[in-house]
Amino acid sequence: MTLAAADDRNALEIAYWNGPGGQRWLNRQQVQDALLAPVAEVLFDRAAARVGEIVLDIGCGCGTTSIALARRVAPGGRVLGIDVSLPMLERARQLAPKELPVDFALADATVYPFEPGRGDLLCSRFGVMFFAEPARSFANMRCGLRGGARLAFACWREPRENPWLLLPLQEAYRHVPRLPEVGPEDPGPFSFAAERRVHAILERAGFGTIELQPIDLLFDLANGRGLEAAVDAAMGIGPASRALDGQPAALRAAAAESIRAALAQCQVGDTVPLRGALWIVTAVNA
Numbered sequence: 602m603t604l605a606a607a608d609d610r611n612a613l614e615i616a617y618w619n620g621p622g623g624q625r626w627l628n629r630q631q632v633q634d635a636l637l638a639p640v641a642e643v644l645f646d647r648a649a650a651r652v653g654e655i656v657l658d659i660g661c662g663c664g665t666t667s668i669a670l671a672r673r674v675a676p677g678g679r680v681l682g683i684d685v686s687l688p689m690l691e692r693a694r695q696l697a698p699k700e701l702p703v704d705f706a707l708a709d710a711t712v713y714p715f716e717p718g719r720g721d722l723l724c725s726r727f728g729v730m731f732f733a734e735p736a737r738s739f740a741n742m743r744c745g746l747r748g749g750a751r752l753a754f755a756c757w758r759e760p761r762e763n764p765w766l767l768l769p770l771q772e773a774y775r776h777v778p779r780l781p782e783v784g785p786e787d788p789g790p791f792s793f794a795a796e797r798r799v800h801a802i803l804e805r806a807g808f809g810t811i812e813l814q815p816i817d818l819l820f821d822l823a824n825g826r827g828l829e830a831a832v833d834a835a836m837g838i839g840p841a842s843r844a845l846d847g848q849p850a851a852l853r854a855a856a857a858e859s860i861r862a863a864l865a866q867c868q869v870g871d872t873v874p875l876r877g878a879l880w881i882v883t884a885v886n887a
């Protein structure tokens with residue numbers, strides 16, 4: 602199975618999600634889903650998927666949100682999960698119960714030929730920040746929606762508001778080279794942090810009634826399993842994991858030591874809660 606069509610400008614992200622990024626999410630899928638479960642809760646609350654609706658889940662990864670949405674729209678509804686990562690979609694297909702109305706497409710949402718005017722809801726948990734030209738990608742996704750359809754997605758606010766991602770990175774940087782500098786609008790986890798930019802992108806793509814709701818959450822990096830689990834999580838997700846990719850074992854061990862010492866300051870019993878900040882973005886297909 603290969604990616605049928607893709608925008609060349611997304612090639613680097615597509616390679617990343619079919620390479621080290623996708624592999625890490627795969628290895629950590631259960632832990633990751635537990636960590637991000639509170640995000641799914643607020644997102645689904647705002648998305649308000651109803652029985653009978655057709656939902657497009659963009660950047661669905663290992664399929665957890667697509668499966669949860671399918672439970673909400675059955676019977677009569679259907680979910681299409683779209684992702685560029687072959688290994689993550691293979692996991693999604695394994696996890697989806699046969700009786701649920703959910704399909705998956707290996708595709709770049711920028712150019713995927715959505716069935717025109719069918720979708721009632723476009724939804725995504727952190728799957729829309731990786732497009733080289735986001736207004737074009739959203740305009741293409743909008744083609745798959747009926748008039749009046751809803752959009753609801755989660756994206757990160759600024760790095761400084763997300764110590765749960767920033768603190769491990771800062772500790773890793775004591776030992777490993779810095780990642781190449783990325784501009785605030787370059788594809789990546791924080792590319793939708795600026796409220797004005799998100800507004801402009803969605804407006805240009807043809808959406809209206811655009812709202813960004815700030816949500817602050819505590820992320821337990823340990824998932825209730827103590828300091829070592831938190832260190833493992835901190836090294837396996839977000840920008841710290843990108844910085845540690847392919848580094849020699851000795852440097853990774855030194856980084857782990859620094860991360861452990863920093864996280865120990867935040868430990869409460871078997872949990873290691875750190876602050877995270879996101880937007881829940883909603884809009885309507887005008």
Ligand SMILES: C[S@@+](CC[C@H](N)C(=O)[O-])C[C@H]1O[C@@H](n2cnc3c(N)ncnc32)[C@H](O)[C@@H]1O
Pocket residue numbers: 611614615618637659660661662663664665666683684685686689708709710711725726727728729731732
């Ligand atoms: C941070 S992960 C989130 C995965 C999933 N939504 C979740 O919450 O578990 C981002 C996902 O976006 C996908 N992605 C990146 N660029 C994409 C594109 N152009 N079209 C479709 N999916 C894309 C990645 O492959 C990855 O699975």
